[in-house]
Structures are given as C-alpha cells and as structure tokens.
Amino acid sequence: MMKKNNRPIGIFDSGIGGLTVAKEVIKELPHEDIVYFGDTARLPYGNKSPRTVIKFSVENTKFLLKFGVKLVIVACNTSSSIAIPTLRRRFRVPILGVIKPAVKKAVQITDVGRIGIIGTRTTIESKAYQREIKRLDPYLKSFAQACPLFVPLAEEGWVDEEVTLKVAKMYLAPLLEKNIDALVLGCTHYPILTKVIRKAMGKSIKFIDSAERTAQDAKRILVANSLCAQRKSRKGKCRFYVSDEPAVFKKVGKWFLGRTVSARVQKV
Numbered sequence: 001m002m003k004k005n006n007r008p009i010g011i012f013d014s015g016i017g018g019l020t021v022a023k024e025v026i027k028e029l030p031h032e033d034i035v036y037f038g039d040t041a042r043l044p045y046g047n048k049s050p051r052t053v054i055k056f057s058v059e060n061t062k063f064l065l066k067f068g069v070k071l072v073i074v075a076c077n078t079s080s081s082i083a084i085p086t087l088r089r090r091f092r093v094p095i096l097g098v099i100k101p102a103v104k105k106a107v108q109i110t111d112v113g114r115i116g117i118i119g120t121r122t123t124i125e126s127k128a129y130q131r132e133i134k135r136l137d138p139y140l141k142s143f144a145q146a147c148p149l150f151v152p153l154a155e156e157g158w159v160d161e162e163v164t165l166k167v168a169k170m171y172l173a174p175l176l177e178k179n180i181d182a183l184v185l186g187c188t189h190y191p192i193l194t195k196v197i198r199k200a201m202g203k204s205i206k207f208i209d210s211a212e213r214t215a216q217d218a219k220r221i222l223v224a225n226s227l228c229a230q231r232k233s234r235k236g237k238c239r240f241y242v243s244d245e246p247a248v249f250k251k252v253g254k255w256f257l258g259r260t261v262s263a264r265v266q267k268v
C-alpha cells in the first residue's frame with residue numbers, strides 16, 4: 001500500500017487558470033506529487049449559477065479522491081467563493097480554497113485600509129471576498145468589480161494589447177475613484193494580465209495574487225497534519241487531466257505554468 005504521506009495533492013480548476021496555483025505549489029512543495037484537474041469541457045465557471053458551480057466542484061473533488069489525494073486545493077476563485085462549505089461538509093479530506101490566503105495578505109499589506117477586489121461575475125456576486133475581509137478586520141473597506149472579459153483575453157494571449165488595456169480601463173475606472181492601495185486579483189487568469197492592470201490602476205497599487213499565499217497555506221496544512229511526502233530524494237511528479245480535448249490546454253497551459261504541460265483527457 002502507498003505510504004499515507006506520499007499520496008498526491010489534488011488541485012482543480014475550471015480549466016487552465018489554476019495552473020498559476022499549481023506552479024506555486026510545485027515551487028513551495030517540490031517533493032509532492034500533484035494531480036491537477038481542469039474542467040475544460042464545462043468552463044467558464046465565472047458566469048454560472050452558484051448551484052451549478054457547487055455541483056461541478058463536488059464532481060471534481062470526487063474525481064481527485066480517486067487518486068487518494070491527501071489535500072484538495074480549489075484553485076478556481078469562483079468555486080472557492082461558492083463551494084467550499086459544501087465540499088468541507090461532504091468530504092473528510094482537507095479542502096483549501098484561494099479566498100482566505102489572498103485576503104490574509106491583502107489585510108496585511110494595505111496601508112490605507114481600502115482594498116479593491118476583481119473577479120468573475122459569480123465570484124463578485126457571492127461577496128465571499130468582501131465577507132472574509134470584514135471578518136478579518138471589520139474596519140477595512142472593500143470595493144469589488146467583476147471583469148468577465150479578462151478571462152477570454154488572457155486565454156487568447158492578449159496580455160499587453162491595446163484592446164485589453166481599453167477593457168481594463170473601463171472595468172477599473174470605478175475602483176480608481178475609491179482610493180484603494182491594494183487590489184486582489186481574485187481570478188486564476190488575472191496574474192497573467194498584471195501589466196495592463198497596472199497601467200490602468202497606476203504604479204503605486206499593490207497586487208495580491210492568491211497563488212503564492214495558497215501554496216504557503218498548503219504547506220502549513222501538510223506540516224500541521226504530518227502529511228508531508230517522506231521522499232526527499234526525488235522531485236514530485238505532476239499529472240494533468242482535463243475533461244475536454246487537451247490540445248488548447250497544453251498550448252495555453254505553458255503560459256500559466258511556465259513550462260510544458262502534458263495532459264490526458266479524463267471524463268468526469
């Protein structure tokens with residue numbers, strides 16, 4: 001039987017974007033095996049109803065559990081903002097979302113106590129980020145803005161085009177007026193667009209990308225629960241699964257993961 005601690009970490013996302021989280025997990029926990037699932041057949045999640053997002057998130061978790069994962073990281077912000085309570089109720093495996101890690105960092109780094117949040121429509125409407133900020137510090141002010149067109153622009157690779165800057169300026173104009181000093185990039189795809197978002201928001205704004213902090217929290221959970229891999233002699237292996245044709249995932253995945261992705265299609 002496989003040693004308990006050497007079981008893989010499971011990560012799921014609606015598609016490619018969660019590879020930004022996988023990248024940080026690989027950096028933070030280089031000896032851990034990872035099973036990544038991108039639900040490419042059913043994306044985007046960002047404009048779907050909470051009910052549907054919960055249903056998909058439960059199915060994705062079940063899929064990962066078939067690999068005996070010891071921790072499930074919900075890399076998708078939309079799933080994280082909607083489905084975490086249901087997943088924790090239904091499954092015994094530790095479940096880590098991306099909202100809390102990002103908010104912890106935002107609360108730490110804001111000097112003026114005014115935090116902006118951008119994400120998909122469903123994420124912003126769920127108010128998960130806003131609630132978490134209030135919970136950590138009731139005196140902080142948060143301002144949220146949905147930016148639904150950012151996902152297709154990032155997947156198109158239009159990360160520094162005129163059209164993307166125009167879209168960014170339109171979405172972000174209301175946030176500019178709020179005098180925020182920190183902005184949560186509350187979607188897997190937004191770190192790819194940092195350059196244009198900075199151009200639209202100005203140089204002094206501090207960005208919070210949840211991927212890095214989530215990877216640090218994953219490490220903390222493994223250490224606290226004595227779940228770290230026991231093999232220090234070899235690097236962890238990554239397996240990638242998608243629910244639709246893997247060609248696009250492989251091509252675009254490179255930009256998100258920073259290295260080549262070999263994916264198998266697996267229907268859930």
Ligand code: DGL
Pocket residue numbers: 013014015017018043044045046047075076077078079120123151186187188189
């Ligand atoms: N992964 C989603 C998120 O972070 C973005 C893509 C989608 O809408 O499915 O919210």
